[in-house]
Amino acid sequence: MRIILYLGKGGVGKTTVAAATALRSAELGYKTLVASTDIAHSLADSFDIPLSATPKQLSENLWAQEISVVADIQNYWGTLQSFVSNMISGPGINNVVADELSSFPGMDEIVSLLHINKQAKEKSFDRVIIDAAPTGETIRLLTMPDTFRWYAGHVSKLESALVVRALRPFAGKLLQGPSEVLEAINNLDAATADLRVTLSDPSVSSYRVVLQPEKMVMREAERAISYLGLFNYPVDSVIINRILPESAAETGEFYRERRAIQAKYLEMIENNFRPLPLWYAPYYSHEVVGLEALEQLALDCFGEADPGEIFYRGIVQEVIDSGNGSYLLRLPIPFIGRDDVRLRKRGDELFITIGNFKREMILPAVLAKRRAGGGRLRDGMLEISFLPGEGEAEAESG
Numbered sequence: 001m002r003i004i005l006y007l008g009k010g011g012v013g014k015t016t017v018a019a020a021t022a023l024r025s026a027e028l029g030y031k032t033l034v035a036s037t038d039i040a041h042s043l044a045d046s047f048d049i050p051l052s053a054t055p056k057q058l059s060e061n062l063w064a065q066e067i068s069v070v071a072d073i074q075n076y077w078g079t080l081q082s083f084v085s086n087m088i089s090g091p092g093i094n095n096v097v098a099d100e101l102s103s104f105p106g107m108d109e110i111v112s113l114l115h116i117n118k119q120a121k122e123k124s125f126d127r128v129i130i131d132a133a134p135t136g137e138t139i140r141l142l143t144m145p146d147t148f149r150w151y152a153g154h155v156s157k158l159e160s161a162l163v164v165r166a167l168r169p170f171a172g173k174l175l176q177g178p179s180e181v182l183e184a185i186n187n188l189d190a191a192t193a194d195l196r197v198t199l200s201d202p203s204v205s206s207y208r209v210v211l212q213p214e215k216m217v218m219r220e221a222e223r224a225i226s227y228l229g230l231f232n233y234p235v236d237s238v239i240i241n242r243i244l245p246e247s248a249a250e251t252g253e254f255y256r257e258r259r260a261i262q263a264k265y266l267e268m269i270e271n272n273f274r275p276l277p278l279w280y281a282p283y284y285s286h287e288v289v290g291l292e293a294l295e296q297l298a299l300d301c302f303g304e305a306d307p308g309e310i311f312y313r314g315i316v317q318e319v320i321d322s323g324n325g326s327y328l329l330r331l332p333i334p335f336i337g338r339d340d341v342r343l344r345k346r347g348d349e350l351f352i353t354i355g356n357f358k359r360e361m362i363l364p365a366v367l368a369k370r371r372a373g374g375g376r377l378r379d380g381m382l383e384i385s386f387l388p389g390e391g392e393a394e395a396e397s398g
Helices: 014-027 043-047 070-088 095-101 107-122 135-157 160-171 179-200 215-230 246-250 253-272 291-302
Strands: 002-007 032-036 056-059 062-066 127-131 205-211 235-243 278-282 318-323 326-332 341-346 349-354 357-362 371-378 381-387 393-396
Touching: 002 014, 002 135, 014 032, 014 043, 014 062, 014 127, 014 205, 014 235, 014 291, 032 043, 032 107, 043 062, 043 291, 107 127, 107 135, 107 179, 135 179, 135 215, 135 357, 179 205, 205 215, 215 235, 215 253, 215 326, 215 349, 215 357, 235 253, 246 253, 278 291, 341 371
Parallel strands: 002 127, 002 205, 032 062, 032 127, 205 235, 235 278, 371 393
Antiparallel strands: 056 062, 318 326, 326 381, 341 349, 341 393, 349 357, 371 381
């Protein structure tokens, strides 16, 4: 089973590349589903075929779907939503408002991912290609399992009887008892834990960043790869889309200048993103819409290669014995400066903050019982030292 998720800045051609990848995969004989998690679905436009929330077969071995999470939210979140709705309803708040307020932020994102994980577990398809939302939304989507697990884990550490007593006044008629709420939280926690394993398994899941040779797009792609590295999501390649042909420079000043700008950033991309494999797709004079155009894009971009292959396997994280009771934790986080990283250890938890994103890692026992020393960045790797002796610590990167 393979899951390939395409992400990138809005408008770079993620949907088109995802659709072309799925079509080529199907042509190679793999039963392939391409699905969109973007609220502003455009997958149907790319194929020029109407799609719905259920997989629709488009050709031999190829299905497409625009995921709707309404039904799945009731399945995964119904008990908790009913509880919260009942808790906040009262004088001045009608049932419609209460239901809206009980829809927790991020629940749509978690359920979208759980839907994908369900496809993987059921093995209905050999490959699932994901057309994701723009970069920022997708990074938040991918951090939701960790975020929810952090909250659920802290709730589960509380004494169950204490939580039940606290919730009982709010349970009302909609639930048999507050223990149902705890059970629902634990069930969702287990589902997100399983989801996290699938999403970070490099033998199953790959993440591909689509960009265009422009400064803002390139910088956003660099940040995306950094954030994916922070959460151990395996990036296996980069697709550079809409490249003007060299001959465009001969057609006038406008295209000559545009081609010169692209050439500048193509060189930077080739230097900055290695050793990740780079794939190049041309800028066409026509719209890339429909099966025939998508087939041509797949051929121009991937050539004879199978786009469902794992193109790159890098270090996810490793623990190195430094001797004298000290250890080194190494995490790949490229495109980050020394001042961008903040570290904090508390018990068996390590908090890593980069920009607006924070990851909580549960440390293995060999590191949890040691104190965190300094952190340093070297060749795109964050190295954190752990020294003999217990204690909580702030660790500076250097």
